[in-house]
Amino acid sequence: MKVMELENLTKRYGKARGIEDVSFSVEEGEIFGFIGPNGAGKSTTIRTLLSLIYPTSGSAKIFGKDCVKFAPEIKQEIGYLPSEVFYYDSMKVIDLLKYSASFYKKDCTARITELADAMNLDLGRKIGDLSLGNKKKVGIVQALLHSPKLLVLDEPTSGLDPLMQQKFFSLLREENKRGVTILFSSHVLGEVQKLCSRVAIIKEGKIIKVETMSVLKENNYKKFRIETGSPVAEDDFKISGIRDFAVKDNVITFLFKGNLNEVTVLMASLDIRNLLVEEPDLEEIFLHYYEK
Amino acid sequence: MNIVRRESKANAKSLILWSVGSVIMVATGMAKYAGMAGSGDSMNKLVASMPKSLQAIMGTASFDLSKASGYYGLLFLYLLVMGTIHAAMLGAGIIAKEERDKTAEFLFAKPVSRTKALSEKLLAAVGNLLIFNAVTLLSSIAFIRMYGNGERFEETIVLLMAALLFGQLLFLSLGAFIAAILKRPSAAGACAAGMLLFTFLLSIAVNMKEELHLLRYLTPFQYFEASKIMDAGLDPVFISLSLFLTVGFTTLAYYFYNRKDLGS
Known part of the structure; x- marks a missing residue:
């Protein structure tokens, strides 16, 4: 009812x-x-x-x-x-x-x-x-x-x-x-x-x-922020499911949707100084729904 | 009847203050008469020597101030002003406060229709008006017995109090109507008081200028002139007119309040 x-x-x-x-x-x-x-x-x-x-x-x-x-x-x-x-x-x-x-x-x-x-x-x-x-x-x-x-x-x-x-x-x-x-x-x-x-x-x-x-x-993106010891080649992150990718100095940020293991494999080869994985806030989800 | 109970309680303090005010007004007024009564006709002469416009403003026009009844007739104008201000503010406030204090979201999320809430509020308000009126009646009778030099005119007082009640009801409905139509209900009290002041001034203007006498239908203060009531009783035309306006304002208050978006 x-x-x-x-x-x-x-x-x-x-x-x-x-x-x-x-x-x-x-x-x-x-x-x-x-x-x-x-x-x-x-x-x-x-x-x-x-x-x-x-x-x-x-x-x-x-x-x-x-x-x-x-x-x-x-x-x-x-x-x-x-x-x-x-x-x-x-x-x-x-x-x-x-x-x-x-x-x-x-x-x-x-x-x-x-x-x-x-x-x-x-x-x-x-x-x-x-x-x-x-x-x-x-x-x-x-x-x-x-x-x-x-x-x-x-x-x-x-x-x-x-x-x-x-x-x-x-x-x-x-x-x-x-x-x-x-x-x-x-x-x-x-x-x-x-x-x-x-x-x-x-x-x-x-x-x-x-x-x-x-x-x-399931549709949720994860928000990644990775700080590395040495510069990272942008091409290393050319996998599907990644969007809004940006590198500034030694900090990489991107949104990811999909199998998280693919990202951890990529990260294994990096010299990581700091790592932050977050749920995107509501505004970002809205943005995502709004664009579709 | 829970809203009636709630509103009666919420307005009790203000009702007591207004009633005390009315008692003080009657008591001091009649005490002044007692002080003056010895001077005989001199008060009438003094008033007669004042310019006509000043007499109109004070409302002294046709009273024999050497008599207690004449003096009380003069006092009645101020009781009428007091009673109607109370009624107008009460009518505006009792409706507007739910929106002003943002409690409308509480009250109207309850299983109660706007019509029922309005009815109960108005019922509580009418109760307040009756109490104010009864207090004024009793204190008038008591203080005239005390200071009136033995003059008795209690039937006239009852008649004047009936007129006061018609005036109170009229301004209660006006206040409620204003609160029901205004988008910003916090202004309702001031707006109702403003309209009352305007009609009061209009009434003085009518008394001052003969040419304006057609306008007397526009101001309730002309409907309930003490001198006329004391001479000839209540005027059926004016009483019908005031009843018509009261019913009209009340009906419109229901109409608009039922269709109103209650602001947050």
Whole structure:
């Protein structure tokens, strides 16, 4: 069953770019990554799905129902964590969470304490006094407290320290095991790789690719930077799978896709002083998808 | 009704301050009357000797200031200004704050329609207006008994408070309407207050210049003139007009708020 179905969803803001013909669908029980650089349209898409803003054209269905027409009904089963969290500063954390719970047709008291314990959140403090990281925790508890069937997370890890990120991720995996579908938006490829089974890549308001994580990983280039003791002949590196090759002084840089053993064989004959092999960052991957 | 509860709580402090302000206004006003009452007709003579434009600005035009009722009639203008400013700011603020404080992303990710949220907010606001009105009514009755030299005109006060309520509701709906249509809702409060000031000045201009009297339909401060209400009761034309505008602004507020892109 498709939990989310976007069809040519378009949102234009006057001259400013919004999103253009965004189409993809998310299956039930999936952790779906939604990835793209800042300003690509991730938040615009999500805000349209939640009918905080309305589409210029196209449509989206959540749980098989139109996301504008049935907005209040489908939101019973959605938990949303915005990229920047803002709550009523004068309220105490517990009062905000109770207010949040009061919108749903179930008793969430036990779940609130459970989640607050898991996230190490002090319920007695005033929202206005909380650090960014703690506000984010309030956001996480607020998104999960009614045990929704669909979680929409927009840049959920920003502001969380690594330890909390880990706890948060294990919380998400638990939820996912219970059958919860997750839409996870991020501009950090690493965290999406850790969690998601499929991703949609968005750039400049358009979906460039929808791909399973495994295929995306195979297509991944590795970024090499080799520092040698003596100059290297450029011709030595004429093997297939290498691109963006450059030599400057004694430093060679290139991107490689393919059997890594071919490169290690080549390197064995070099006088290596320093070696760096990295995952290319997101911009480079985008560049790669953009050129195709 | 959770939003009604939340909004009533959030606005409680401000409501208390406004209500205290109203009590102080009535108390000091009527205490001043008590201080002056001994001087008999001299106050009327002093006012009569002032230029007509100044009388219009102060709203003293047709009151017998030697009587408590006349003095209260003068005071009512300021109570009306106070009550409507409160209502306009409340109407604008209660709607605009979700976008201004960026909590719209919280509220409208919940299973609640814009219509329902707006209804509950307006309901909470009307509750505030009723409390302000009741406090003003009770303090008026109490302080006139205390300082009014035995003059009783409580039915007139109730009538004036009814007029105040019509004014409050009108400016509440105007404030909500402005908050619903503005792209930058943080300006809603200032914008509503500005419109209120404009209609107030227009009302003074109408009082000063006979030729402008057709414009009196454009400013609610003419609808609820104390001197006319004390002479002839509420004017059905003006009351209908104010109800019509209130319903109109409210309907438009719903219409535009439902279609609005909530900014981030």
